[in-house]
Amino acid sequence: EAQVTQNPRYLITVTGKKLTVTCSQNMNHEYMSWYRQDPGLGLRQIYYSMNVEVTDKGDVPEGYKVSRKEKRNFPLILESPSPNQTSLYFCASRLSTGYGYTFGSGTRLTVV
Amino acid sequence: SQQGEEDPQALSIQEGENATMNCSYKTSINNLQWYRQNSGRGLVHLILIRSNEREKHSGRLRVTLDTSKKSSSLLITASRAADTASYFCATDKGYSTLTFGKGTMLLVSP
Numbered sequence: 001e002a003q004v005t006q007n008p009r010y011l012i013t014v015t016g017k018k019l020t021v022t023c024s025q026n027m028n029h030e031y032m033s034w035y036r037q038d039p040g041l042g043l044r045q046i047y048y049s050m051n052v053e054v055t056d057k058g059d060v061p062e063g064y065k066v067s068r069k070e071k072r073n074f075p076l077i078l079e080s081p082s083p084n085q086t087s088l089y090f091c092a093s094r095l096s097t098g099y100g101y102t103f104g105s106g107t108r109l110t111v112v
Numbered sequence: 113s114q115q116g117e118e119d120p121q122a123l124s125i126q127e128g129e130n131a132t133m134n135c136s137y138k139t140s141i142n143n144l145q146w147y148r149q150n151s152g153r154g155l156v157h158l159i160l161i162r163s164n165e166r167e168k169h170s171g172r173l174r175v176t177l178d179t180s181k182k183s184s185s186l187l188i189t190a191s192r193a194a195d196t197a198s199y200f201c202a203t204d205k206g207y208s209t210l211t212f213g214k215g216t217m218l219l220v221s222p
Contacts, residue, residue, distance in 0.1 A: 004154075033210070042214035043155075043200070058209060090154060100145050100157030101210060108152075 002027045006091050006104035013081055013111055021076045021107050023091030031094045032074040033058070033101065034066065036087040043090070049074055081111040116144075116201040116213030124219045131188040133216040135201030136181075144177055144184050145202045145210070155200065158186075191220045 004025045013019055025032065033048040035058075045058030049068040063085055065077040074093075078085060088108050092101040119134045135144070143162045147155040161168045161177045161184065168175045174187040188195055198215040205211075 035212075040214070043212040045209055045211070048209060059211075088152065092155075097204065098143060098160075098162075100147075100160050101155070102157065103147075103154035105154045106152065 002102065004091055004093050004102050004104035006089075006107050009105065009107060011107060011109050013109070015082055015111055016080050019078050019081060019109075021078075021089060021091075021109070023074045023076065023104060024072050025074075025093040025102070026072065027093065027095070027102065028071065029093035029095050029102075030071075031096060032068065033092050034064070034074070034076050035090045035092065036060065037090065037106075038087050046076070046089075081109075083111050085109065086111050116203050116211065118199070118201055118213045118216040120216060121214070122217045122219070124221065125191055127191060127193055127220055127222050129191055129220075131191050131195070131218055131220070133186045133199050133201075133218070135184045135186070135213060137184075137201075137203045138182065139203075139205070140179075141203045141205055143204045144175075145204060146173075146175060146184075146186050147200045147202060147212075149198045149200065149215070151197075158199075160204075188218075191218075193220050193222050196220045 034046040035043045037043045044060045047066040049055045091104040094101045116135045116137045145160045146158045149155045172189045177184045200215045202210045202212045
């Protein structure tokens with residue numbers, strides 16, 4: 001089944017403890033992206049990648065890192081999480097520009 | 113930066129009625145897309161309309177695009193309770209970034 005898989009689905013962590021949210025797609029898509037969703041703010045793009053080793057900042061990249069070493073994987077790294085990064089995170093992928101995104105099921109992160 | 117703005121923020125209708133949601137945006141686009149999100153779950157791509165298209169249909173969905181007014185509308189005909197969800201428009205400028213609006217919450221009552 002064609003899908004984007006994120007892990008974990010739920011995560012509670014403490015301030016400053018490094019964490020990684022994994023994202024993998026099995027559709028051979030070129031483009032991948034991370035979004036965060038917050039009440040009243042909608043979805044905001046964190047980082048995106050147009051191909052292996054090609055990444056760029058979205059609208060809210062501060063406090064996050066990404067890497068794209070393989071086409072299928074696009075992990076989101078929080079080096080030193082803070083409470084303002086408590087949010088619902090979505091990974092998404094698409095074949096190319098001009099196509100729709102396939103979204104993962106989301107990761108609900110709470111930083112205390 | 114938020115590109116699309118949906119209107120209304122919330123819409124409540126009865127089953128069988130039509131639901132219309134609008135989206136306005138600010139800059140030129142390559143295409144505009146509509147997504148559905150059931151409470152807290154991942155977004156699902158519904159339909160994409162390119163900047164040189166004016167209208168597109170998919171099942172009970174009808175999307176229009178007016179590039180001169182920088183606006184789009186999504187019509188869901190003969191709504192069902194299962195259509196209850198949030199609907200988002202997203203603008204695609206032709207490179208990798210896709211910018212979403214804040215969404216319209218649709219409630220369809222049996």
